[in-house]
Amino acid sequence: MRAARLAEPGRMVIEDVPKPIPGPGDLLIKVEACGICGSDRHMFRGEYPTARPVTLGHEFAGLIEDLGAGVTGYAVGERITGDPNIACGRCRFCRDGRPNLCENLVAIGVQRDGGFAEYVLVPARQAVRLPASLDPLHGAFCEPVSCCLHAMDVARIPPGGSVLILGGGVIGLLMVQLCRLAGAGQVVLSTRQAPRRQMALDVGATVAIDPAEGDAVFEPLLPGGALSWIDR
Ligand SMILES: [Zn+2]
Ligand SMILES: [Zn+2]
Incomplete structure (x- = not known):
């Protein structure tokens, strides 16, 4: 599949990479839309730490194409978006109910491959089902709008x-x-x-x-x- 990857600060490359295989608990998502966040620009400039190389893109919506072992409650063809911030659930901040401060946070499109690609892996527990009728462009807005709703x-x-x-x-x-x-x-x-x-x-x-x-x-x-x- 094709993916737009951050190779190093200031250099994005579009390249062919293996299509991801869903592991236990994962959803394989065929990306329909992915937003470009201001944070992506910071990451592009090397102003925010990321894995390298990494496929950026944390504001995405798409269709479930495959389910990893043990996933229940989702079906192939459903449209989802995802919370990109994967907290560990074990550190002191997670146990204190503040997963945004997780010491072991791994974010999709930052530390692991994101949505600037034909496919992205999303742990089912990070997924949010969207109405089938929702324009995927609007689905990709769920993440930034969620940040704004928190601000509200x-x-x-x-x-x-x-x-x-x-x-x-x-x-x-x-x-x-x-x-x-x-x-x-x-x-x-x-x-x-x-x-x-x-x-x-x-x-x-x-x-x-x-x-x-x-x-x-x-x-x-x-x-x-x-x-x-x-x-x-
Ligand atoms: Zn963002
Ligand atoms: Zn944690």
Whole structure:
């Protein structure tokens, strides 16, 4: 199969690699869509530790093509996405209910091969079944949207609350939409890129500002200041 692999910092190669064989507990997924995360750019630049070589891509959706030994509850042909972060379940942080801090964390598309390929292996316990009718492009958004939903839980935006979002990338633009869905009033997004300011307005920001135009005057936009701010 073909895979886009990070050979070393600054060098991605598309090459033929063996199609993975699902081990016990694994699902073999035929990738339909995989997002490019800002973290992928950091990994490409060598700013974030990865295995090398490694197939990047941790925001994927695809169809189950094969099941490893012992997998139950899934069937060939079902569409899934996956939580790429595989915690060990044994270290002190895992036992404390904080698997995000796992000392032995292995992430799909970081330390093991990910979704920039025709196939990816996903442990069944990391898989999340998606509706058959869901556009796989939207399925690939599950991972970044999940991160944003966690941010929403932490931010606790009150109804009508004002929010300042710094950064207009995918995450910032997702946050605009979630803030509006959560009932925020004023949602101000700050980014230097004009197309993203326009997109922010299109998806629900009440104001989009360019921080390069000098110190932004927030007082008229957010009387009394923002109740919540989100730094992307
Ligand atoms: Zn990511
Ligand atoms: Zn752990």
